[in-house]
Amino acid sequence: MSDANVRIPEEARDRLAAVAAAEGLSLRAYLARLAETLLTPAERAERAEKARAALAGWNGYAPTVSEERELDSELDRRLARAAGR
DSSP states (O other): OOOOOOOOOHHHHHHHHHHHHHTTOOHHHHHHHHHHHOOOHHHHHHHHHHHHHHHHHHHOOOOOHHHHHHHHHHHHHHHHHHTTO
């Protein structure tokens, strides 16, 4: 396996290293694990479509694009409120 150099701000590197250390990992191991668990936008869209199809097949739930936008806005509002914004 070859290594790669990534330039990030020192503060970001230190924060990632602290998170990694708290989990008993090196920064390298932590970043490798993180890369394995993150989804690309295409993978997220594929999973979302599968979830929509499963819901429609299970209980007939098939929101319109407009309903999805409204639900997304409501979720954003609730998340912002929970975060104290």
